[in-house]
Amino acid sequence: MIPLYHDLTGETVLVFGGGAVGSRKASRFADEARVVVVSPAFDERLIGLGEGGTESAETDTGSAEADSGSVELARAAPDPEAVRDWIDRVDPALVVAATDDAAVNAAAEAAALDAGALVNRTDVSAADRSGGRGARSVVVPATVEDDPVSVALSTGGASPALAKALRERIEAEIDGAGAMAELSGTLREELKDRGVAPERRREAIRRVVRSEGVWKALQKGESYGRQEADSVIEEVLTR
Ligand SMILES: C[C@@]1(CC(=O)O)c2cc3[nH]c(cc4nc(cc5[nH]c(cc(n2)[C@H]1CCC(=O)O)[C@@](C)(CC(=O)O)[C@@H]5CCC(=O)O)C(CC(=O)O)=C4CCC(=O)O)c(CCC(=O)O)c3CC(=O)O
Numbered sequence: 668m669i670p671l672y673h674d675l676t677g678e679t680v681l682v683f684g685g686g687a688v689g690s691r692k693a694s695r696f697a698d699e700a701r702v703v704v705v706s707p708a709f710d711e712r713l714i715g716l717g718e719g720g721t722e723s724a725e726t727d728t729g730s731a732e733a734d735s736g737s738v739e740l741a742r743a744a745p746d747p748e749a750v751r752d753w754i755d756r757v758d759p760a761l762v763v764a765a766t767d768d769a770a771v772n773a774a775a776e777a778a779a780l781d782a783g784a785l786v787n788r789t790d791v792s793a794a795d796r797s798g799g800r801g802a803r804s805v806v807v808p809a810t811v812e813d814d815p816v817s818v819a820l821s822t823g824g825a826s827p828a829l830a831k832a833l834r835e836r837i838e839a840e841i842d843g844a845g846a847m848a849e850l851s852g853t854l855r856e857e858l859k860d861r862g863v864a865p866e867r868r869r870e871a872i873r874r875v876v877r878s879e880g881v882w883k884a885l886q887k888g889e890s891y892g893r894q895e896a897d898s899v900i901e902e903v904l905t906r
């Protein structure tokens with residue numbers, strides 16, 4: 668499997684199943700997408716995420732206006748046939764099959780693929796997919812974020828618990844990466860504007876992102892990081 672990033676801003680994610688897993692996925696996707704959860708019962712955490720903390724019995728699937736960050740709760744227990752109707756009505760970019768009913772999850776997967784949407788089947792392991800998943804059947808990785816940096820981690824479906832444990836280690840490891848990305852991105856643009864030759868420019872940026880001094884200074888604040896980076900760059904440019 669090859670990891671790719673999806674921009675789900677302004678898109679709709681339709682989750683079947685409001686238990687622990689559906690709730691975790693809904694909360695994750697609600698960071699940027701409109702999320703609709705269909706389930707006969709909702710996890711406590713999900714009720715907290717519902718709009719205004721209350722659930723709406725029926726979602727207004729007619730309004731195409733995407734409301735980023737929201738979770739709409741629709742109380743229903745569709746059978747495999749009715750799952751298709753929900754997908755047709757909500758028109759999601761991604762369907763998450765997270766019920767505890769394998770037949771409903773399988774129907775959600777089939778209908779999502781027929782509708783041209785992506786699908787995340789949460790109840791199927793890598794071992795069950797020896798024939799391959801198909802390009803639109805996606806796995807949700809464990810992620811570490813320090814905006815704009817993000818690390819996505821998968822065990823190929825073999826051990827989600829390990830993915831979580833590794834994510835916790837990496838979290839500590841990349842502390843400050845977001846600030847470093849911002850700073851080195853700015854410096855890169857400035858060096859281009861100054862007309863510094865490409866080879867020198869790359870060398871300077873490579874030095875900055877590997878400099879312990881710059882990482883340490885950034886922890887004190889952006890301007891300290893900037894100062895330290897400037898001296899690293901000058902050293903490269905005056906050689
Ligand atoms: C294939 C995949 C499909 C998908 O959901 O995309 C999948 C499938 C399954 N997970 C199961 C169990 C658990 N999943 C977690 C946790 C996470 N699971 C996630 C992803 C994935 N899980 C995809 C593969 C990712 C990869 O490649 O590694 C994470 C990374 C992302 C997320 O879900 O947000 C998130 C950690 C987030 C974080 O903390 O960072 C825990 C740990 C815990 O809860 O503490 C357990 C219990 C311990 C264990 O069993 O390992 C079961 C068995 C269910 C059963 O026993 O019935 C199946 C089904 C099966 O394997 O048959």
Ligand SMILES: NC(=O)C1=CN([C@@H]2O[C@H](COP(=O)(O)OP(=O)(O)OC[C@H]3O[C@@H](n4cnc5c(N)ncnc54)[C@H](O)[C@@H]3O)[C@@H](O)[C@H]2O)C=CC1
Pocket residue numbers: 683684685686687688689705706707708709710743744745746765766767768771788789790827
């Ligand atoms: N991918 C992952 O990370 C993990 C996946 N799993 C798998 O995911 C599935 C769900 O796990 P949990 O959330 O822990 O189970 P759960 O039992 O807490 O939640 C299942 C939810 O599905 C709802 N549901 C039942 N029939 C439905 C229907 N016809 N339509 C819509 N919703 C329906 C239930 O009301 C319940 O809210 C299980 O099959 C489990 O094997 C379990 C743990 C982790």
